[in-house]
Amino acid sequence: MTDKFISIEGIAKRYPGAGGVTTTIFENLWLSMARGEFACVIGHSGCGKTTVLNILAGLDAPSEGAVIVDGQAISGTSLDRAVIFQSHALLPWRTVLGNVAYAVSSKWRSWDRAKVRAHAQAFIDLVGLSGSEHKRPSELSGGMKQRVGIARALSITPKMMLMDEPFSALDALTRGTLQDEVRRICLETGQTAFMITHDVDEAIYLADKIFLMTNGPGAVLAEVVENPLPRDRGRTDLHRHPLYYALRNHIIDFLVTRSKTFAAEAPNHDPRNVPVVQIGKPGLSIASTGEEPRQTWMPGTNPGLSA
Amino acid sequence: MTSSLRLRAGLVSIVLLAAFLGIWHLATRSTAPVTTMSPEYAKLMGLTATQGKSAMPGPLDVGAKLWEHLKRPFYDNGPNDKGLGIQLAYSIARVGTGYLLAVLVAIPLGFLIGMSPLLSKALDPFIQVLKPISPLAWMPLALYTIKDSSVSAIFVIFICSIWPMLLNTVFGVATVRKEWINVARTLEVGTVRRAFTVILPAAAPTILTGMRISIGIAWLVIVAAEMLVGGTGIGYFVWNEWNNLSITNVIIAILLIGIVGMLLDQILARFTRMVTFPE
Numbered sequence: 001m002t003d004k005f006i007s008i009e010g011i012a013k014r015y016p017g018a019g020g021v022t023t024t025i026f027e028n029l030w031l032s033m034a035r036g037e038f039a040c041v042i043g044h045s046g047c048g049k050t051t052v053l054n055i056l057a058g059l060d061a062p063s064e065g066a067v068i069v070d071g072q073a074i075s076g077t078s079l080d081r082a083v084i085f086q087s088h089a090l091l092p093w094r095t096v097l098g099n100v101a102y103a104v105s106s107k108w109r110s111w112d113r114a115k116v117r118a119h120a121q122a123f124i125d126l127v128g129l130s131g132s133e134h135k136r137p138s139e140l141s142g143g144m145k146q147r148v149g150i151a152r153a154l155s156i157t158p159k160m161m162l163m164d165e166p167f168s169a170l171d172a173l174t175r176g177t178l179q180d181e182v183r184r185i186c187l188e189t190g191q192t193a194f195m196i197t198h199d200v201d202e203a204i205y206l207a208d209k210i211f212l213m214t215n216g217p218g219a220v221l222a223e224v225v226e227n228p229l230p231r232d233r234g235r236t237d238l239h240r241h242p243l244y245y246a247l248r249n250h251i252i253d254f255l256v257t258r259s260k261t262f263a264a265e266a267p268n269h270d271p272r273n274v275p276v277v278q279i280g281k282p283g284l285s286i287a288s289t290g291e292e293p294r295q296t297w298m299p300g301t302n303p304g305l306s307a
Numbered sequence: 308m309t310s311s312l313r314l315r316a317g318l319v320s321i322v323l324l325a326a327f328l329g330i331w332h333l334a335t336r337s338t339a340p341v342t343t344m345s346p347e348y349a350k351l352m353g354l355t356a357t358q359g360k361s362a363m364p365g366p367l368d369v370g371a372k373l374w375e376h377l378k379r380p381f382y383d384n385g386p387n388d389k390g391l392g393i394q395l396a397y398s399i400a401r402v403g404t405g406y407l408l409a410v411l412v413a414i415p416l417g418f419l420i421g422m423s424p425l426l427s428k429a430l431d432p433f434i435q436v437l438k439p440i441s442p443l444a445w446m447p448l449a450l451y452t453i454k455d456s457s458v459s460a461i462f463v464i465f466i467c468s469i470w471p472m473l474l475n476t477v478f479g480v481a482t483v484r485k486e487w488i489n490v491a492r493t494l495e496v497g498t499v500r501r502a503f504t505v506i507l508p509a510a511a512p513t514i515l516t517g518m519r520i521s522i523g524i525a526w527l528v529i530v531a532a533e534m535l536v537g538g539t540g541i542g543y544f545v546w547n548e549w550n551n552l553s554i555t556n557v558i559i560a561i562l563l564i565g566i567v568g569m570l571l572d573q574i575l576a577r578f579t580r581m582v583t584f585p586e
Contacts, residue, residue, distance in 0.1 A: 059489055083493045089486035092584040093508045102504065106494035138585040156494070 004068070005035040005192055006056070006160065010272075011065030013051050025051055026219040027064070028271045031211060036190045038183075040203035042251060043213030044259060049196045050164055056194060057083045057162050070159060079107050082153035084163040088145040090137040090152075097133040100124055100152050107156040123155040124148075127181060143174035147181070154185065160192040168198060176235060179205055187231075200251050204244070205235055212254050214262045220269065222262050225250065225277045243280040250279060328366045335365035364555040372555045373562075387547060389539070391559070395567060397539040401457070401532075402525045402571075405464025409521065413469045414514060417476025418502070421510070427477065434473065442467030442528050446535055456536035460529070467528045468521035475517025479510030511582035519575035526568045541567075 012027035025048040033039050041049045054060035056067060058077035066073045069080065090099050100120035105111065111119070124133055127147040137145055146166060153161055166182075167175040183206055186193050197203050203210050210225040228243045238244060258265070364372075380392030420426045442463045449459035483506050491501045533542025541560055548556035 057493060059492060077492045077495055079493075079495050081493070083489070085486055085489070087486055089484075089490050091487060091490070091505065091508070092586045093511075093582075103494055106496050136584060 003034045004032040005037075005070060006031075006033040006194070007068045008032065008052070008056070009066050009068065011052075011055060011062035011067065013048060013055070013060075014063045024218055025216055026213075029065070029221055030272045030274070031221055033192060033194065033209070035192055037208050038186055038193045038195070038206055039209045039211060040195050040197050040207035041211045041213060042197060042200065042203055042255065043219065044215050044255065047213045047216040047219035047259075049213060053083075053162050053164050053194065053196055057081055059083075079156050080159040082156055082158035082161050084146075084149050084153045084161060084166045086165045086168060088137075088142075088149040090145055090148055092137050095134050095136055096124060096129060096140070096148050097121065099137070099148055100155050103152045104155050120151075120155055123151040126154065126185065127151045141174075142170050143178060146170060146178060150178075150182065150185075154189075154191075158191075160194065161186075163193065163195040165196050165198065167202065175199075175202075180235060182206065200248060200255075201238070203251070204229065204247055205233065205238055210251065212251065212259070214259050218263070220263070220271055221274050222254070222258070222266075222269070223277050224274050225279065228278065228280045247279045250277065331366050335361040335363050362554070364558065368555050369558050373559050376559060386538070389544075391541075391544070391563060394539060394541045394544040395563060398529050398533060398541040399567065401460050401540065402464055402522075402529050405461040406468050406522060406525050408461075409465045409468040409472060410518065412465075413472035413517075414476050417473045417514075418480055418506075420473075421477040421480025422502070422506075427481065434470070438470045438474070442524075443531055443535070446532065450536075456538065460532045460536050460540075463532045464525045464529060468525040471520040471524065472514070472517040475520070476510065476514050479513030479517075480506055482513075483509040508582070512579060515575065515579040515582055519572060519579060522571045522575050523568065526564075526571055530564060 008029060008031040011029050013025040014022045014027075015025070017023045029052070031052075041052065043049050051060060055062050056069075056074075058074055058081065068074070069078075074081075091102065094102060097117065097120055100123055101116050104116045104120045108116070108119075121133065124130060127150050129144060129147050129151065132140065132144065137148070140148070146169075149166070163182075167178055170178065179202060182193075185191065186206075193206075195203075195206065204227065208227055210227065211221055212223045212225060213219050214222050225247070228247060229238070229241050233241070262269075376391045380390045382388075382390040383393060420430055445463055445466050446459060449462045450456065453459050453462060487505050487509055488501075491505045496504065529540065530542035530545065533540035534546045537543050537546075541564055545557055545560045545564075548554075548560065
């Protein structure tokens with residue numbers, strides 16, 4: 001990848017433990033993303049995914065190394081990087097409009113009330129919450145709360161969005177709808193997105209690039225899997241694509257076995273040149289092959305993207 | 308369902324009140340036969356001697372006296388004979404002044420301590436020692452330094468209401484949900500704006516709970532403080548009527564102290580509800 005919009009360069013995170021022993025969550029982590037790319041990080045709990053995201057957001061500082069976004073090393077939080085929190089983190093004493101307007105007025109401090117309101121309203125409409133502007137978060141369902149979280153993140157027109165398992169607290173149906181919304185919005189606005197997830201199908205549907213991390217402590221970025229599925233994929237017939245199962249099996253195999261044994265199996269792993277796995281391309285060994293396709297893939301017939 | 312529960316509970320309350328008043332009435336009514344004595348001596352001794360009436364007033368005596376007070380709450384016949392309204396107003400004014408001063412000190416100070424782990428640790432031993440001191444123990448020191456009994460009473464209210472507010476503010480500010488702070492941080496909100504737009508609303512229910520505890524304590528303490536400093540106020544009234552041996556007035560004062568205390572608590576409870584938002 002030549003265009004490194006985001007470049008994580010050799011970061012480490014260590015915590016002082018009991019008796020002068022330092023615990024290393026991860027070290028020498030290198031990772032880069034292009035502008036407009038959607039990346040998902042998959043790994044078991046404790047591998048430091050959330051720490052990486054917090055460092056990208058500026059909420060946490062790395063013990064070593066640097067993060068460069070758009071050509072500049074980051075220090076602290078920035079309005080260029082919006083975070084969608086797992087627990088939505090809405091302010092319960094503010095209405096939907098108030099929550100979004102809080103973000104808008106934080107970014108554009110000189111704007112008058114009417115302008116802030118109009119801008120916030122546009123993003124509330126974008127996530128499909130028109131009519132609920134004056135409700136408080138306690139009056140909303142879990143999915144609606146997370147929509148407000150998305151509207152709040154988008155309203156400051158960030159250069160990138162950081163999402164920490166944003167849909168893990170939602171039921172399957174709501175999660176599906178919100179995945180569609182996020183994908184639509186990211187494609188429409190060309191947003192760069194970095195997302196942590198436990199859900200393999202979510203990663204396959206949303207991500208252009210999937211980062212696989214081994215188990216912590218001492219976690220490393222093992223592989224970067226490029227998503228071979230077409231860009232106009234739809235959620236409902238994703239599993240009919242001939243490469244879907246190969247991709248899915250590769251990730252599941254990694255999570256089930258290779259995330260534990262990776263350090264022993266690949267002693268010459270170079271964290272600066274993480275292998276890029278391109279499933280379906282000849283000459284590359286993959287952990288498992290897919291099943292025979294049961295139906296021919298027909299691009300453009302996806303209901304998920306017709307809107 | 309709930310309305311019928313409320314109705315039944317109300318009925319039980321009325322029955323309990325009626326039973327209490329009935330027993331009170333029966334226990335204090337005249338029982339002994341009329342003893343014969345010279346009419347002048349009987350007039351001097353009153354019903355207690357002539358009809359065996361209990362020295363404790365019955366509910367009817369208290370009711371009649373209360374009605375008298377309610378008809379003229381604000382009369383002023385000199386230092387030892389003022390209407391109950393005036394006495395209560397003095398007490399409420401003292402509580403209000405001391406309490407407001409405590410709010411002005413405790414909430415900003417609690418905010419600072421809550422935001423700073425250093426201050427929090429450094430001031431903790433002082434707070435822990437000062438908090439359990441009975442507010443009345445400060446009275447001699449206050450009288451000696453301030454040299455004004457009325458101001459000393461206000462100081463005692465101040466010192467007793469400051470601790471619950473201070474500790475609750477510290478706790479509320481220090482335990483604001485990390486995510487809300489992170490929201491403000493990712494939006495690059497400055498410290499002052501963050502304090503007013505995130506920390507204050509998030510800590511408000513805890514702060515108001517501390518204020519509610521404080522007003523309760525302040526109202527408890529004012530009665531005792533006024534008994535000591537004398538002059539005016541409902542506490543002084545109770546002690547003065549005890550010296551006059553008017554048990555009826557003492558009972559009326561007790562009832563009014565309870566009612567005013569309940570009203571003060573309800574006002575703070577309402578404020579607490581106004582700033583509490585479910586998630």
